[in-house]
Amino acid sequence: MTELPTGRPADADLVALLDGELSPAQAQWVESWLSRDTELRRRRDLLAHDSDELKGAFAALLAEAPEVKLERMLLGLTGYGVHRATAHPRSSSFLLRSRPRLALLAAGIALFATGVLVDRFLPDWREAARIEVTSDSEDEWRQAVAEYMSLYTPETIAGIADDPSHMERELAVVGAKLGVGLPASELSLPGMALKRAQILQYDGKPLGQVAYLDPHDGVTALCIYGDSHQESAPTTERRVGLNIVHWASHGRAFMLVGRKPMADLRDLAGRLSQRLTL
Amino acid sequence: MIESGQLEVRAGLVNHLARLWRYGLVLSGRRDVAEDLVQATCVRALERASQFTRGSRLDRWLFSILRSIWLNELRSRRIRQGGGVVDAETTLSFEGAHEIETNILAQQVLRRVQLLPQAQRETLFLAYVEGLSYRDTAEMLEVPIGTVMSRLAAAREALSRLNTSREDASPARGQRR
Incomplete structure (x- = not known):
């Protein structure tokens, strides 16, 4: 997670962004791609699974x-x-x-x-x-x-x-x-x-x-x-x-x-x- | 003379039994095995209480013990017996007849989680249910952080796909988020 980000972000990078696990530099890199890449935004939306639902089920x-x-x-x-x-x-x-x-x-x-x-x-x-x-x-x-x-x-x-x-x-x-x-x-x-x-x-x-x-x-x-x-x-x-x-x-x-x-x-x-x- | 770390283990064990059982259930998919895992974990934790670092996270320490027992002992024993690790009837699910709306939804969520490969399911559970950071999850699973990331991404994609197909199948349940 410390290496300098290059290229187009992968699914794992999008998920890490959603989970708040990226460094500021990495987050900036992913967000700049998202701002100009419609397909990547679609991908992010697909991956944005609601973890509250998951937590609720496991709490039960x-x-x-x-x-x-x-x-x-x-x-x-x-x-x-x-x-x-x-x-x-x-x-x-x-x-x-x-x-x-x-x-x-x-x-x-x-x-x-x-x-x-x-x-x-x-x-x-x-x-x-x-x-x-x-x-x-x-x-x-x-x-x-x-x-x-x-x-x-x-x-x-x-x-x-x-x-x-x-x-x-x-x-x-x-x-x-x-x-x-x-x-x-x-x-x-x-x-x-x-x-x-x-x-x-x-x-x-x-x-x-x-x-x-x-x-x-x-x-x-x-x-x-x-x-x-x-x-x-x-x-x-x-x-x-x-x-x-x-x-x-x-x-x-x-x-x-x-x-x-x-x-x-x-x-x-x-x-x-x-x-x-x- | 009893070390304070040992006292912490003995005094704290009882507070983590339910979560240990749930982790055992996630790993094994069986309630009886989950109970065996909790018992074996308690025995091992008491034997090794002197190795516990006072003030560190007791729950994480106990989780590691439980996981190690599962990987090294119970799972291999079950496989040797030819019984398989998880069969279709004993996956993550609720017991009893309280089929109220929240539990029906929860049941569906668990069924979808159950369809994930074991490694993804466990990673998802530790990171999103138990709330471990990527780093802590990686340490618990003894894999690189990149592996945790890719497993979570794959799990999210699979859950999203399963969720979509569920919505297609039952239009009455439209909302996901």
Whole structure:
């Protein structure tokens, strides 16, 4: 790519120009040819394939990765286990810290989720929960929630009718359980329908979930866990293929989780963290 | 004493499993082989964690390991077994029945990518999906940059041709860009 350009540009040069991979001198050479060569311009247009379409297709494929299975495989590897004994607790993988209480979350799901979901996935969850690792890190609940949310599809909540008064009642129940004010007006987010509020439990403590649906990114959930000892500002992370923004205040931990781009999720989390009063 | 590079590998592995699986799928065209590749990559990465340079790109390092395992071990084993590397039923595609509009389009895109020769498909994937620069793609594939350029040009031309024939076949879908 450093040699001096000569002659008529080839397809590879046109593509490199489209990809922004040419040096200024090389780009100038290709562009000067394009300005006077109709056939070359036609060739460039033919090659100008839309890479967004490609990225979108492969992003959808990424969402199909069997992440839970792969994570369990990783957890079972001999060399990986050494990590537990030697690594600093904060730098160790969340995977190792997240397993012991999954059964408790599964119990929470069994109480509240629909039969289809439970019948289909609970055996798998129980199997995962049998892996015994002990830890007391504060972020285990987020891994458990992320794994639970990874089972959601838009269809999981799309069938719930939009009924504002019913929604208010659900929010009031969840809010009362968690000791948090949850008026629908404060929870509304642009372009997203509030579909459901429900109480789950994690490690014997209430865990509230408010689920949103939007046509573009599917399900996004605000989850509130009533057991946090540290205040923290909104922070981003990624678990089980989902984007997450989490923060904590007044003894409660919050997380907004979904498939929205991280920047959008951060913006929404900023709005919610300012509005929610305790 | 565990080196910090080793810790980085162990702590970071879990964040790259899905992308490794996707790369394994692009290489092998089979979901089960992709899972085997991820597992073998994790085993190898843990064994060689001390060789990882702290602060460098862990994902790229893992991709290189996965690719090397594919080229040197799994692929040759499959060929020896006489099973072929990729058969028509197990190419890049989605599973499940969620045939919503976006997935139908995505499915078509993947089918077209699947029709490309293996070298073009992998180069296209690394450069345009994983976003590697030409230089990084060339290093990953251990080929000159000129080869990356010509593969991308050939892949773009082929995709454009396939796209045009698709549009001819179904006039309802006119827009490409």
